[in-house]
Amino acid sequence: MPEREARDIQSTGGSSGASASKRSIPPDTVLSAVADEHRRGILNALDNAPDNTLDYDALVDRVADQIRDEDAEGVSDERRQRVRIALHHTHLPKLEEARMIDYEADTGQVRLVRGELEQGILTLVEPYDMHE
DSSP, X not given: OHHHHHHHHHHHOHHHHHHXXXXXXXXXXXXXXXXXXXXXXXXXXXXXXXXXXXXXXXXXXXXXXXXXXXXXXXXXXXXXXXXXXXXXXXXXXXHHHTTSEEEETXXXXXXXXXXXXXHHHHHXXXXXXXXX
């Protein structure tokens, strides 16, 4: 009986279990997560935010501003609404699946989760400043 209890503790908790689960994300999942300009905009906005955390509405505004059309002077309400819907239904879930963010829908807080693999990939996929 004590042997089974020891196995249960090892498999369900502790920092080594959490580290192992972070490493279990396939690199293709991470690469797919950063392949889209909206998701890179999300990661960039969170990377530049205090404590790497933003309120959902603030994140929508920053991403909409980053990916606006070059010819447009500003971001329309319609464009911002499309970004809001895409973030909620597509981009935030994809980044959460890759364990690159934590999104608390109840509080509206989105937080960047840093991992060694993810940080290395972000360095490679952000060769330019998205604000320019």
